[in-house]
Amino acid sequence: MTNTRRQFLASISMLAAYSAFPINAFSFGSSKKLRVVLVGTGVRGISFWGKRLIEEYSDILEFVGLSDINPGRLEYAKKYIGVNCPTFIDFDAMLNKTKPDLIIVTTVDATHHQFIIKGLEFGCDVLTEKPLTTDETKAQAILNAEKKSDKKLIVGFNYRWSPYSTKIKELLSSGTIGKITSVDFNWYLNTHHGASYFRRWHGEKDKSNSLWVHKSTHHFDLVNWWLDSDPEEVFAYGSLEHYGANGPFRGDNCRTCEHKTNCEYFFDITKDKHMMQLYVANEKHDGYIRDNCLFRNNIDIYDKMSAQIKYANNATVNYSLTTYSPYEGWRIAFNGTEGRIEASLDIPYNKKTDVSQAEMHAKEMEQNALEEAETETIIVHKLWKDYNKVLVPTERGGHGGGDKRLHDKIFKTPNETDPFERAAGSRDGVMSAIIGIAARKSIESGKPIKIADLTDIKPLPNRA
Known part of the structure; x- marks a missing residue:
């Protein structure tokens, strides 16, 4: 047990990434299981950060408390996760009674900051689902709280850990196409996955700050990580033209x-x-309705979005998100001084598949990848030469295998060096969410937004 805990502490120390002060290891103690509490018992919380932790890592951790504003969900969560810990409506009471080492935050996005800050002030380390938070004021408050605390914050970015995303990072980092000058990135949510956000609380800006923050934070984090640079300026367009009041009935x-x-x-x-x-x-x-109407009048987020992002290393990124596509998938192209890299996943006419769009959405929401691996392709073009195909073994489900790998890195193989630096802390969380925050501000003002004006993090050309 002691050796396992030592390995866990070593891995956890790598996850703190707010660069304003030295990185210190998390301090959970050394002779007992980690005391974990979960706040927010929705489907993601009780499955990925609940049931799966118990099933895979019960030798190193134990849940000592669950908290939610809904007492019925709390009781169901307790049974579903498979724990016998107390439950709390009052988050502060849970902290005072259970004295946890680690708080896992999976509440509505707009409330993340409340639990993160309280946890840090209470003397706990905190792990939060993405996005870190929903506006610049909350982001700065989180950074301030972490500075004052001797504890750390982890942000659960999982797409970094998929084999396909990692291979792109490897090709870019090795200088395959020279210096990156521009990126075209298009993400398509199908009418199953995309629609699901508009049924839920995500369809209201006061809870999610729109899909610019809740969904696109995934994509912006990937770009930040792939480019190893910080965003400097954002200009965006967006509108609501399909869902909400645009529907024919409700x-x-x-x-x-x-x-x-x-x-x-x-x-x-x-x-x-x-x-x-x-x-x-x-x-x-x-009163929370999970199968709410997609055409209800209080939906006020955007269902089509596009942005141009200028990075501190002078790279430019053209990004778009479609929320009612006939198919689910994404495309990206990196232009460099020595060539071009093209990558895409799940474009149906590029690769024959028997999986329907409904099944694809269901599988992607699963916490573990399917047993059968697939092979996907990355195209590498070199100037003055023919293109090459790079074949990458990939997995479906659990965010392309990223979910499982994120957990395994923390709990099973913490001592293995990660040359791709996939662990994410508060700085990563802010710099991904802040692009979406800036995009909404740009749409509302009609002006480009300077990232340096939003928090005290100053964009760096090379984050390393």
Whole structure:
């Protein structure tokens, strides 16, 4: 047990990345299991940061408390995760009673800062789901709290850990196409995955600050990491033209809607026992509707988005997010002084697949990859030469295998050196979320937004 804990502490120290002060190891103690609490018992919290930790790493950690504003979800979460710890509506009471070592935050995005800051002030290390937070004021408050504390903050970025993303990083870092000058990045959410955000609380800016922050923070973190540079300026466009009040009809929820036979987006939550027990059975406690109408009038986020991002190393990035695409996938192209790299995943006409778009969404939401690996291609063009294909073994599900690898790095192979520096801390969290925050500010003001004006982190041409 002591050796396992020592390995865990070594790995955890690598995850702190706010560069304003020296990195210190997390201090959980040395002779007992890690005392972990979870705040926010939605599906991601109780599965990836709950049940899976118990199943895979119970030799090193134990849950000593669960917290949520919904008492019904709390009780279901306790059974689903498989723990026998106390539950709390009051987060402060949980901290005072359980004295945890680590707090895992998986609440609504706009509330992350409350629990992160309280946790750091209480003397706990904190692990938060992405995005770190939803506006620049909250981001700065988090940075200030971490500076004052002797504890650290981890941000759960998982896409970095997928084999495909890692191979792109390897090719770029080795100078395959020279200095990167520009990037074209397009992400497509299909009518299953994209629509799901508009059913949930994510469709309201006061809770998510739009998909610029909740979803695109994943993509911006990848670009920051791939380029090894910080964003410097953002100019963006966005609008709501498909969902929300644009819909032809609306209802209270899918279950009771009189238009279910005519609506292409009808979602039958009654076929999902897990969702019924976690959400529908507990609507009476907080009024949260999981199968809410995509066309309700209070949806105010954007469903089409595009941005131009200038980096401190003078690279420019053209980015777009589509939320009602016929298919799910993404494309990226890096232009360099010595060539071009093109990469894409799940473009249906590039590779024959028998998996439907509905199945693809379901598999991607699973916490572990499927057993069968696939091979995907990255195209490398060199100036004055023909292109080469780089074949990459990949996995479907769990964010391309990134979910499992993120956990395994922390708990199973912490002493292995990671040449790709995939661990993420508060600085990474801020610099990914801040692009989306700047994009929304740019749309609202019609002006480019300087990243340096938003927090005290100054963009660096080379983050290394």
